[in-house]
Amino acid sequence: MSVALDLIGSVVIASFVILIGLRLNQTIAGSADAAGASQTVQEAAVDIVRSIEYDFRKMGFGLPQANQAVVLNDSTRIIFRVGDRNNPGIVNTIEWFLGDTLKNADNKRSRILYRRVNGGQAVGASLGITLFKLRYFNSNGNIIPYNSTPTQVTSIETSVRVESLYRVQGQFNATDNSVGYDESYNKMGYATSFWQQKRLTARNIRRHG
């Protein structure tokens, strides 16, 4: 009798332990996935931002007049000139622009941010960027309408958002305004990183005269 009770008891306890283990495995796997996605997104955001800052800080360098720096000022596209530090007199044209949404990606908002030098081949990588928005201001701090008077640009506000290319648990789901932990895949959200540079004023485009 006692042997039978031992067997029944151990089976019940083992079942609980196995169920707990499976549950933990699911949760831990999800958390690990979310943490990995978050790390990837944040590293991608830092890489993108550093590339943008590297270029934008040089805007207008080596030009005889500061107002020649910005050539085109659109909401998701900017073209500007930068003098070549090692070859005085040579001026390069840098273009940053946001591509179309990626049709085959799970995250339908993700796009590619492109960089083009001197009208050559545009180079970009699918790092999960979902927002690249620019706003332009004149010397009085007033917003300059897109695609007009780029010569008056003296500061630029840049916003960047990077999201994971697949859904992970514990992230905000904009579709139903919830944070899905233990839901179906479609109820989960994307890992997100947002960065905004308020009024980046490249020194070379602020100078006057």
Next chain:
Amino acid sequence: MGKSSIVYVMGLSCLIAISLRNISDSSTSSMDAYTNYYARTMAHNVVAAGANVAVGKFLRDTTLTGGTFSIGGGSVTYGFQNASDSEVTMTATSVLNVETGIGADRGAKRDTIVVSMIRPSFAMYGWFTNQEINGYKDSSGALSPFSGAPDWKITGDSVWGPAHTNGHFNLAGSPYFHDRVTGGSSPTIIKFKPTDKPVFDNGNQWGIKVDRPKSNLANLQNVAATDGILFQDQDVGLTFNSDGTVHVKIPPSTGAIQDTTTALTSLVKNPAKGIVIGVKNGDLRITGKYSGNITLGAFSNPSGKKGNVWIDGNGIVAADDPRTNPNSNDMLGIVADRFVYIAKDGSRNSSSVVNIEASIYSQNGELTAEDFWKNGKQGTVKLFGGVIQNTAGSLGTFDSGGLKTGFYYNIRFDERFRTRSTLAFPRRAWLIATWWEN
């Protein structure tokens, strides 16, 4: 049962601990990406602030060669290289000791900014005034009926080359500005019709003042004395010839003291640097066709009555015409302590043309035409260069029928002056030309 349960629980705990450690590592790495970015940004901000401080120190003491100071939790080392009287390069490097990051990113963060500062020549302006008002005075100091009246740029007027006033522009209708326009304050605007507005093709910026240090003239006078030629206490007449010679007449009317034709290179002490001819306590009268890179200066006497430049005849032009040859090496800078007058000439009529190819600088006066309101129609003044003056000189008077007296005024900027000028032509205060950030 008891032992096996303990084994189950312990085993499960070990698995959980290992998994949680992996998750924790991922979170730490993701935070590392941002802290590393933060540290680099801090190092950048430190060097940007340090470079600003160092530039400020240099502007107060232009003999500064370098130094080190602490700011924002880091240190900045700066030094000035390739210094001359009109150009200097500053390199500032920051070191910020923040133990963040992983692998190669760990350790002190460094960043560098290279700043180039220049003293640009005033010749870079197509139009410059301290005030947009007429400031006419004749050579004795008497005012004209128009002295003190505001200068208006109206529909049909066009300004080429960078334009600036330390006051405010007066703009009526739709005058056109081809280059960037700056001013001490926003312009006074009058609309003749609702659609009227000034056209700024390359933008504008108000609230900017540009000093014109008097030391510029002292420097020019000094250069004339050491490297060029400095006449003193007499008016001098110079008629330039396209073969590089100049006819010198002292006084200009008779040539009683000197009446000779000399090669410009023989006239000055150090022609390799450029030609500088000055007159201290006297006026200069000039005309002809010049060859070479020449600066002319007239400096006033203590009574303030001398220091004028008078442009005679059909004006003064380059032998190698920069209008047709933008690479011409013939450049002229005219600098007057007082006024630059286009001298009246009884032989002129409404179809006469006075050509001037020069950048004209007047410290206390303006470019104007002698008795412009008295002499009937004199034709057109065509200035190819620029004019930098204290007040906005007028060359003629107008009514609804057009020119009434004096000259039509036609100014075109000589693009060569955007980056070059003649020897010892007045320069602006130090300013930042380029700013290189990593």
